[in-house]
Amino acid sequence: MGILEKGLEALFPSNIYCVSCGSIIDHTRDYALCDACMEKFHWLGRKTCEKCGKLLQEDHRHSLCYDCMRHDHQFDKGYTCVQYSLYERGVLMDYKYKGRSYIGRKLGDILCDRMALTNETFDLIVPVPLHRKKLVRRGYNQAEIMARQLASRWGVPCGSNVLERTRETRPMKGLGAFERYENLRDSFAVSRKNQYQLRGKRLLLVDDIYTTGSTMDACCVPLRQAGSARICCLTFACGANVPPKEQ
Template sequence: MPLAETFAPVVDLIFPPRCPLCGEGLSAQVGLCATCWSELVIPGEPACALCQRPMGDSVDTGAVCAPCLTEAPRHDGIAAGTLYNAASRRLVLAFKHGQRIALAPMMARLMATKLSFVEPGWLIVPVPLHRWRLWRRGFNQAALLGREIARARGATLAVDMLERRKPTPTLGGLGRKARSRALSGAIAVDRKRAGQIKGARVVLVDDVLTSGATSEACVSALKRAGAERVVVACFARVLDEALPTA
């Protein structure tokens, strides 16, 4: 029996399991209460054949969404555990800014369910933080999620495959051209790992996918270095138009 399971009753006695969102008592420290689970929005089918954006029930299999028709993405698909709403936002904030790193396994499980095609031999590559931000925060949330996904799918974690060579500002509120300028030359494949990426199948991991500018810069760096396939995985994807209406 794993050590964690052996001591689980003692841990639960000292620290009674609670839902990380509402504080409701739980039977085990493994996730959310039923009410909070129901508040998460899980993206489903039908979806865009290129980016997995949820689409209306009337579309045919293999349909492509308007944004992808306008400009085909460089990535090879997006695997989102949830859509970004009030519940997923609270989890992300607790995880990333509230130091609740114990949420990583639960969040990664939701992501891993969308990555059933990933097998041993795939590389799990976290979106990198600049060293100054990593020093201030103390951890890279994408790397923690990536570690759990690698364990779940039997893949290889390549935590230092990408490096952020210069600090970048918060991209929220910036237009597309401004975001592109901010990220120009910021992200690259580590020279020491370049040989490993040629012909590789990669899952690029981040906590939230908003405009896609950062993931696009990462995908471009990986493809330039020779990656065969790059799928973007996130816990929460910002797609307000895909959220259910009240």
């Protein structure tokens, strides 16, 4: 735990208040969420996209989501925990923009339990990096805290400096699929500081949110070039399965 995180832990003890609504809870609760918030979260059910892991509607007649039916992805398989909506958004906003970095460890616990439901094994966990300037502004990379927690609980190394952002990109909100692709193209590289041999390795990319998968795809390009054998991605929340016309 870094000094900043220790200070925040003292200010906002992570297992006394629910991380979503602030209600007082006890230490035995999973993920520092109260019962009411546990119920409000849109936990992913059994029917998920075979490729990206997004939640599919019960009456959706395909094994892939609308997005994966139209676009191929660079990663092998995606996993996610909840569908992004009001409550999930609140937790992520507090986590990313209010300095509550301790929430990342709770989200890391959720990621760990999600992966326990699969038969996957990995050699290295790789958080999606932030651009240096953004990292300085925010003080921490939200994906890295989650990835470190997952890695320590799972006993898999966490390669925090495997990837780096080579340039700043525009915010992705409101951009279409092609614009997202263009915005992110060549924006990730395997860092020169990276100490891991990636050839033949199975990697798990970790981020907070999955929408169209364009960030994950962009991360996969340099990792494939470095010889990674299998790349899966894991996020806390994913967007809804929306038919093309409504997007």
